[in-house]
Amino acid sequence: MRPFEYRRAEGVEQAGALALAGGRLIAGGTNLLDLMKLQVETPAQLVDVNRLPLREIEPLADGGLRIGALVSNSACAADPRVRAGWPLLARAILAGATFQLRNKATTAGNLCQRTRCHYFYNPDQPCNKRAPGSGCGALGGFNRIHAILGASDQCIATYPGDMAVALAALDAAVVIAAPDGSQRSVPVRGFHRLPGDTPEKDNVLEPGEVILAVTLPPPAGGTQLYRKVRERSSYAFALVSVAAAVRMEGGRIAQASLAFGALAHRPWRDPRVDALLTGARPGDALFAEAADLLLEGAQGRGHNDFKIPLTRRTLVAVLREATGTQPGDQA
């Protein structure tokens, strides 16, 4: 690790001011320290936010839930309210990392975790995300884990996390404090960016902004599933994941909200897919149409070509399970 100065933030405003002046916030440290050891990240100052009062899970007046930025991933997944009302969130968190890591990892740190692209992780390799203008090693290189949707000719990295995929499907929001003391709320669906010409920017956070919490709308009910496909059955990042919240009524899909992980630079959402499913009778023909729509613009880069059929099959399997239909069922 490069030498750095360590500061402990005593309040949110101080954390924001230090971050605005170039300090880097550290919460659980499980992503940032990993990257600092590899000198992928080289902050001159670390701002420890762990003593800020952001560790509560609180009910909201509208029936929703507010999860503080510093709530550990373990505490969030174990919370009885989360398990009962937003099981998709608990499932996605439990599908990621390990108990040891989740005991340290926090809500905000998890949202802001960086890509696992091998070229990003290796300072000897070109990477426009780590060193803008240096090129993208993954485009013509080892790209098994890379994006098939929404990539650019500058960067084909994916957002690797699980939790945010569930939050996108559940239509949660990120509450953010600006250094001037004002606050804004950004839908998780719009929090992470596509790479475009500025792949160094993972999300919409501006300098000095501090995440305070994530807010969940009231429970949507129905069936909630998180299906993660990976190289081994535990302790591995997703190759493809599908988060689904589906409510059935009288043999039809009354409501469907889907989000996809490991396919793009952000949790992937396609409102057209939700709209196609909503109000329709479930069956294989409908599910195939949904997959066609989702993967319309999908582009493999060689090693990751398999993600296209894998996404299709995973989506169909999740939709069958969520709607209680069997292979071969037609509407």
Added chain:
Amino acid sequence: MELTINGERRAFNGDPRRTLLDFLRLDCGLTGTKKGCDHGQCGACTVLVNGQRINSCLSLTLMHEGDTITTIEGVGTPDAPDPLQTAFVRHDGYQCGYCTPGQICSAKGMLAEIAAGWASAVTRDLEGEVVLTREELAERMSGNLCRCGAYSNIVDAILEVAGEARP
């Protein structure tokens, strides 16, 4: 700044880069905790912080002011071993032994998580009672790798202790 390690107060005012793992091993002489990967990928460095298991390689010492840390040396001693340590010996839950301190600290943390009713990725009913099957144990201990592949004996050792702990 101070923290408590295995019941003893310790002071730290060294380089901010000192991870908790390096502090334990190099400054405190507590070399039971092992460094495998130094990147959160193997679990050899697992210790208990305020009763919860974490990877000490991915944590800065400075971030632990006031915390209570238990390492394998604090779990038990040759004269007064923890039931998990006894069970690992009885079941031969290792070959080279490098992963063992992490396995045992991790298992201690896991038993507390089960007592608290925490679900895992393989728990069918998120709101139901947690029963420590072999499948549950494999998932809950997946953060501790064993290069020697002593897994089946590790599982036997932990299951024996978990079974005795159950009412």
